[in-house]
Amino acid sequence: MHHQDIPLEVVQDIYTRVLRIRRFEEEVGRLFRQGQLPGFVHLYIGEEAVAAGVCAALTDADTIISTHRGHGHVIAKGGDLKRMMAELFGKATGYCKGKGGSMHIADFDIGMLGAIGIVGGGMPISVGAGLSAWYTGSERVSVCFFGDGAANEGSFHESLNLASTLTLPVIFVCENNQYGEFTPALHAMNITDIADRAAGYGIPGLVADGTDAFEMYRLTKTAVERARGGGGPTLIEAKTHRRGSHAEGEEAFLGGQKYRSDEEMAAAQAKDPLLLLHTYVSENDILPAAKLETLDAEITQSVAEAVDAARDGPSPEVESLFEDLWV
Amino acid sequence: MPRKTYVAAIQEALAEEMRRDDRVFLIGEDVRIGVFPSTRGLHAEFGDKRVIDTPISELAVAGAGIGAAVTGLRPIVDLMFGTFLYLAFDQIANQAGAMRYMYGGQTKVPLVFMVQNGAGSSAGHHHSQAVHQFFMNMPQIKVILPSSPYDGKGLLKSAIRDDNPVIFLHSLSLGGKRGEVPSDEYLVPIGVADVKRSGSDVTISAVGPTVYTALEAAEELATEGLEAEVIDLRSLSPWDKQTVLESVAKTGRFVAVDESFPTCSAASEWAATVAEEAFADLKAPVQRVTNADVPMPFSPVLEKAVLPSAADVVAAARKTLT
Ligand SMILES: Cc1ncc(C[n+]2csc(CCOP(=O)(O)OP(=O)(O)O)c2C)c(N)n1
Ligand SMILES: [Mg+2]
Numbered sequence: 001m002h003h004q005d006i007p008l009e010v011v012q013d014i015y016t017r018v019l020r021i022r023r024f025e026e027e028v029g030r031l032f033r034q035g036q037l038p039g040f041v042h043l044y045i046g047e048e049a050v051a052a053g054v055c056a057a058l059t060d061a062d063t064i065i066s067t068h069r070g071h072g073h074v075i076a077k078g079g080d081l082k083r084m085m086a087e088l089f090g091k092a093t094g095y096c097k098g099k100g101g102s103m104h105i106a107d108f109d110i111g112m113l114g115a116i117g118i119v120g121g122g123m124p125i126s127v128g129a130g131l132s133a134w135y136t137g138s139e140r141v142s143v144c145f146f147g148d149g150a151a152n153e154g155s156f157h158e159s160l161n162l163a164s165t166l167t168l169p170v171i172f173v174c175e176n177n178q179y180g181e182f183t184p185a186l187h188a189m190n191i192t193d194i195a196d197r198a199a200g201y202g203i204p205g206l207v208a209d210g211t212d213a214f215e216m217y218r219l220t221k222t223a224v225e226r227a228r229g230g231g232g233p234t235l236i237e238a239k240t241h242r243r244g245s246h247a248e249g250e251e252a253f254l255g256g257q258k259y260r261s262d263e264e265m266a267a268a269q270a271k272d273p274l275l276l277l278h279t280y281v282s283e284n285d286i287l288p289a290a291k292l293e294t295l296d297a298e299i300t301q302s303v304a305e306a307v308d309a310a311r312d313g314p315s316p317e318v319e320s321l322f323e324d325l326w327v
Numbered sequence: 328m329p330r331k332t333y334v335a336a337i338q339e340a341l342a343e344e345m346r347r348d349d350r351v352f353l354i355g356e357d358v359r360i361g362v363f364p365s366t367r368g369l370h371a372e373f374g375d376k377r378v379i380d381t382p383i384s385e386l387a388v389a390g391a392g393i394g395a396a397v398t399g400l401r402p403i404v405d406l407m408f409g410t411f412l413y414l415a416f417d418q419i420a421n422q423a424g425a426m427r428y429m430y431g432g433q434t435k436v437p438l439v440f441m442v443q444n445g446a447g448s449s450a451g452h453h454h455s456q457a458v459h460q461f462f463m464n465m466p467q468i469k470v471i472l473p474s475s476p477y478d479g480k481g482l483l484k485s486a487i488r489d490d491n492p493v494i495f496l497h498s499l500s501l502g503g504k505r506g507e508v509p510s511d512e513y514l515v516p517i518g519v520a521d522v523k524r525s526g527s528d529v530t531i532s533a534v535g536p537t538v539y540t541a542l543e544a545a546e547e548l549a550t551e552g553l554e555a556e557v558i559d560l561r562s563l564s565p566w567d568k569q570t571v572l573e574s575v576a577k578t579g580r581f582v583a584v585d586e587s588f589p590t591c592s593a594a595s596e597w598a599a600t601v602a603e604e605a606f607a608d609l610k611a612p613v614q615r616v617t618n619a620d621v622p623m624p625f626s627p628v629l630e631k632a633v634l635p636s637a638a639d640v641v642a643a644a645r646k647t648l649t
Contacts, residue, residue, distance in 0.1 A: 038449035038627050090449065090626030101451040101625030117453030118410070119383050152382035153414070180383050182360045188382035255367075257360055318632045321619055 001212050001280055010056055011286055014213045015277055016295060017052035021072040022274050023299045024081060027307060028071065028088060032248040036311075038090050041102045044072030046243030049273035050175050051076035053216025054143060054236075057224055063111040063129045064143045065122035068103045069175075069242075070115030073145050077112045079105070085306035086313050093313035097320060111140075119180075120153030122146060123172070127159045130168035130233070141169040141227040143220075149180025151194045160201040160235065169227035171220065172235045175210065177242040182259040195237040203233050210238025211273045241268035328507040336476035336508045337365040337497060340483040341403065343512070345373055348401060351487055352377040354388060355405030355441075362407055363443060363502070389415030389440065393423050396438040396492075403487065409444040409458035409496060423492040424468040437490045439483075444472060445536060445586050446623055447500030449630055455499075455623040459534075460587040462494045463564045463596060469493040469517055470563040474538040476506040478561055481515025489517060498535045520567035522574070526554030529580040529644045532571055532597050534560045537584045537616075537635055544640035555644060563593050571597060572605050579610035580647035584635050589617040614643035 003011050025043045032041050044051070047069075055064070055076035066073035074084060079095075087094025088102050095105050106114035113129060116122040126144030133140040150156055151174055163170040174194050178185050186192070198205025204226075208219050216238060223234035243265075245251070269275075281287040331339070345351050353369060359380050361367030370378040381388045385406055392404035406412055412419065423436050446455035462470045469491055473479040479497060486493040523538060524545050533541040538559045545555040556574050560566050575581050581601045583594035594615040601613050616635045624630055 039625060040448075040450055040454070087625075090628070096625075098626035098629060099622075099624040101449065103453060104451050104625065117451060118414070121453075149383040152384045154384065154386050181357050181362060183357055183380055183382075187380065254360070255364075259360060315628050316624075316626050318628065321621055321624065321629055321632055325621065 001214060001276060003214050003286070006214055006217060008286065010217070011281065014052050014056045014217060015281060015287065017056060017076045018048040018213055018274055018277055019296060020081070020299050021048040021051065021075045023296070023303050024075055024084070025071060027303045029244065029248055031307065037088055039101050040247045041088070042069040042247050043244050044069055046241045046268060046272060047175055047177055047210065048072055049213035049277070050173065050210045050216055050238045050240055051145070053213040054173055054220045057217050057220035058141070058143065060110060061139070062141045062143065063113050064145065065113050065126040065129070066115040066145050067122065067147060067150070068115065068117045068119070069147070070103065070105060073115070074105050074107060074112055077107070078110045079107050079112060081302055081306040082309050085310040089310040089313070090315070091310055091313040092316040092320065093309070097324075098316040099324070120146065120150040120155040123150065123155045123159035124162075126170055126172070127163045127168060130163060130170035131166065133169050134166070139228055141171060141224050143171045143173060145173050145175060147180060148174060148176040148178065148185040148194060149183070149188065151197065152188055160198070160203065160233065163233040164201045164203045167230065167232040170233040171223045171227060172233060174235065174237045175240055176237050177240050179242060179246070181246045193237060195235055198235040203235060205235045205237065208236055208238045210240030211271045211276055213273060213277055241271060243268055243272065328509055330505045331476050331508045332502070333476045333479050333497065333504045333506070334363070334365045334502045336480040337483055338368065339508070340480040340487070341366065341369060342372065344484055344487040345369065345377060350399065350401045351403065352379065352400065353403045353405060354379040354381060354392060356381055356383055356407060358405050365497070366405060385411050385414035386418060390418040390422070392438050392440070393418055393426070393436060396436045397426065397434045401437045401487065403439045403441055405441045407442060408454055409442040410453055410456050412440065412442055412458055412494070419462070419468065419492070420465055424465045428467060435490045436492045438492045439486045439495050440492070441495045441497070443499045444496035445498050445500060446630055446634060447498075447536070449625055449627045451625040452623045455630065457587045457618070459494070459496050459563055460592045463593060464591060467491065468564065470496070471517060471561065472496045472498070472535040472563055473561055474498070474501065474535050474559050476504065476508050478515050478521070480508055481513055482517065482561065485514045485517050488514075493517070496535070500536050515561070518562045518565040518567055520570040521559045521561055522556065522570065523559050524555065524557040526556040526578070528553045528555060528578055529582060529647055530556045530558065530571065530574040530578045531582045531584060531640065531644065532558045532560055533584040534563060534593060535586060537586050540635055540637050541584050541640055543637035544644065547637060547641050548644055553644070553648065560593070566597075568600055568604070571601065575601055575605045576608045579608050580644070581609065581613045582616060582640060582643045582647060583613065584616045584640055586618060586634060589615065589620050592617045611647040614646055616640050616643050
């Protein structure tokens with residue numbers, strides 16, 4: 001891990017994004033355990049370096065598409081914690097007026113084109129966002145986040161090929177957290193690097209350490225330059241870990257069945273992206289300890305405010321069922 | 328009789344049929360660990376070959392089921408949520424249902440697609456839709472949506488023994504529901520309805536979770552002195568027209584209740600059939616009670632408002648009586 005080629009303000013920015021995601025997700029986990037949130041939630045803890053590093057290399061105009069595990073992507077792209085939390089509570093003050101929920105948060109104003117609960121469902125749409133950038137001569141690039149599991153859907157293969165043949169500015173970011181639900185990625189494909197699949201579509205396939213936010217930033221910058229320069233799509237595979245459950249509440253649901261070993265969990269803990277980042281910036285005197293503490297306090301405070309606002313916010317009126325229909 | 332959950336009843340049906348016929352096997356995502364507990368424990372008994380975990384590739388898995396079926400096996404393809412059937416649409420609509428007919432009767436497709444159907448857990452649009460109506464629209468696909476553990480087990484066993492493609496939908500909201508399930512072997516035939524409550528004033532047909540909505544409405548109507556006959560269709564394709572028409576001949580009034588998008592819903596089909604074939608018996612226009620015509624919203628208040636409620640059914644029944 002190193003940051004030599006990365007300006008200090010970007011380092012700080014990346015750190016802030018990672019921490020903001022972590023504190024938000026920790027709180028969501030607590031709220032879920034307390035039975036305060038309806039539906040399912042899939043937390044991004046352990047994978048923060050991917051979204052933070054990638055989004056720090058994007059402009060506000062660039063777009064992203066996300067998955068069922070989408071909170072981190074929204075936050076990394078600059079999403080508003082209050083509107084997010086309100087959406088998780090199903091409140092009218094949420095991003096989608098309570099109609100979307102955890103798996104369907106979107107913020108079109110910041111280029112966050114939506115989280116998608118169907119595995120692989122976002123991939124073709126990201127190609128379309130790249131298509132419109134190319135069509136209008138825009139500098140915009142389209143980033144698609146998806147999991148290792150999604151790489152086995154037909155949509156993955158069709159999307160990579162389509163983006164490649166049309167030379168579109170799309171960056172496919174595969175978050176290989178080693179599992180799709182309870183199935184190890186290695187049981188669902190006979191290759192270790194999903195990035196190898198890029199060759200089949202004639203595009204670059206890069207393997208990244210997804211726990212290293214700087215590396216994610218660096219590789220994304222390369223892919224962005226290529227895309228903006230008319231070079232077409234790139235597949236980046238981020239090797240990462242999901243620290244917690246597939247969906248919150250998993251332990252009770254699995255009734256004692258285990259699918260990951262203690263050693264594996266301990267290894268993931270040791271490679272925790274926030275821990276790595278914190279250690280790096282502290283040990284190299286990049287950001288002073290006092291500053292890190294203030295930052296943490298500010299973020300923790302803003303998450304708490306988001307929760308209070310969400311709780312106090314109004315539930316949707318039943319009449320709103322028939323709003324936002326055909327324009 | 329032992330009381331079991333719906334999920335346990337389904338698990339029993341799968342195990343019994345797999346014991347009975349070694350051509351029967353289960354394939355899908357995380358069926359070994361059991362994303363839905365209905366497949367849990369089967370891997371321990373039947374091993375890797377007969378309980379197959381797959382990558383997340385619905386189209387290929389559905390198609391592989393079809394290929395295995397036309398070459399002599401009897402697959403049960405578990406695609407988890409009903410909405411994931413959309414990813415396998417081509418294989419179901421273009422292939423599974425048509426192959427026998429299209430190839431002039433040379434083959435048969437003994438295959439069960441098993442999914443969770445409908446809303447009730449505030450999971451948002453991608454995990455909360457009822458999808459049965461789409462498959463009713465396809466010729467030569469059987470569709471079943473049982474409401475009780477007893478019917479779940481008996482109908483699933485029939486589906487596995489059926490020589491045609493069957494979509495077996497179990498309702499997300501009924502998974503924990505308990506009911507009597509005999510220890511002795513039994514089957515529930517596909518295409519036969521069950522009259523859950525008899526009455527002479529109005530016929531209410533329902534399926535899956537709306538059976539309970541209809542029964543609740545019937546209790547409410549009874550307090551006003553109106554006796555509703557509640558019919559659980561259980562099978563949607565083919566469906567038991569006879570039982571519905573006979574009931575309407577008696578009551579002269581018909582309310583169709585169905586958790587799905589209203590246009591071309593199961594309720595649409597029942598209502599059209601009653602209007603067509605029992606017009607002379609009808610004393611009032613038929614009524615449909617379905618979901619609101621919108622995508623499934625996440626917020627519990629909105630989700631509840633979308634779904635057919637007992638109050639909606641009572642109101643529809645009153646409309647036929649005034
Ligand atoms: C089309 C489809 N199939 C199955 C599912 C159920 N499901 C939800 S998340 C998930 C695992 C996805 O794995 P991966 O893409 O690796 O993402 P991760 O959860 O690891 O972030 C599955 C199978 C789904 N939502 N959509
Ligand atoms: Mg994964």
